[in-house]
Amino acid sequence: MKVTVNGKQYETDAQTAFDIRTELGNGSDIVILNGFQISENHPIKEYDTLTIISKGVMPEQEELESMMMARHTPHVHNMLKQGKVAIAGLGGLGSNIAIMLTRIGVGELLLVDFDIVEPSNLNRQSYYIRHLGMPKTIALEEQLKEINPFIQINTKTVKITPNNVRELFCDFDIICEAFDKPDQKAMLVNAALEQLPSIKIVSASGMAGYESSNLIRTTRPMKRLYVCGDLENAAEVGKGLMAPRVQICAGHQANMVLRLLVGTEDI
Structure with missing residues (x-):
């Protein structure tokens, strides 16, 4: 399955947002799925957009841009x-x-x-x-x-x-x-x-x-x-x-x- 994670294309066999978080980060990371921060696990589908945020860590510019787009929408x-x-x-x-x-x-x-x-x-x-x-x-x-x-x-x-x-x-x-x-x-x-x-x-x-x-x-x-x-x-x-x-x-x-x-x- 192809999804976008922190602004980059990512291929995965994972079926849920928290499964991807486990693959790429840790259990305390914040997960934003298609612009909405989730507190409970959620299934994902092809071409979904996820943002995974480590608390207290400044992301690289590309990742920060992706996170802001997730909140603002890309057009805005x-x-x-x-x-x-x-x-x-x-x-x-x-x-x-x-x-x-x-x-x-x-x-x-x-x-x-x-x-x-x-x-x-x-x-x-x-x-x-x-x-x-x-x-x-x-x-x-x-x-x-x-x-x-x-x-x-x-x-x-x-x-x-x-x-x-x-x-x-x-x-x-x-x-x-x-x-x-x-x-x-x-x-x-x-x-x-x-x-x-x-x-x-x-x-x-x-x-x-x-x-x-x-x-x-x-x-x-x-x-x-x-x-x-x-x-x-x-x-x-x-x-x-x-x-x-x-x-x-x-x-x-x-x-x-x-x-x-x-x-x-x-x-």
Whole structure:
């Protein structure tokens, strides 16, 4: 019988998924059969696809690709692998967006920020005590490589201005705007729309405090501009930025990027 195991053709006389696991691994390995993780033995048939995962062991690139395809489906995974996404600002939004895009296998990321990690960042940003004092670009790149070492990660530790927007982002399909300050958000969005006529921008506005998560939504005010958030709750005295709503908004942005990369333009 011919089946595919971890991305490679495999011939076997085995009749069940766990029989193949016994042939190739050990009893503690995880088995994904045709995209679904199984906890009980299951019969197999010709041309089934199995992924066998040893716990705590980083697979080779070909095997990891196969495992991600098993979750995403090959068609979706291949489109994500071709994606080129820039993230402008690596705070509560940008750091979490980067983590999500890395997990779904976006092929190339650009991380742009001029700041360092400081203690108050730990309340909502994807950093750890060991990162304190490090440039956010370097600290985040370190984390992303631990998640998926096979994607391309570019970093620019610079402040974004209207004068360097074209140079920084001209080779990318999508910009995720992830700044804190409204004037900086407007600067980047306006400069990108004006200087980069084919790029799409996924921006954010309104995720402060602890209002209902259901208020956060994704809108499309312009053809190439998508805005995530509740559009109202900005950070101010008595209403800070907290992990839950910030991460929900980051999830909206990452999901919009996903939809754009697989060809879904609407919201």
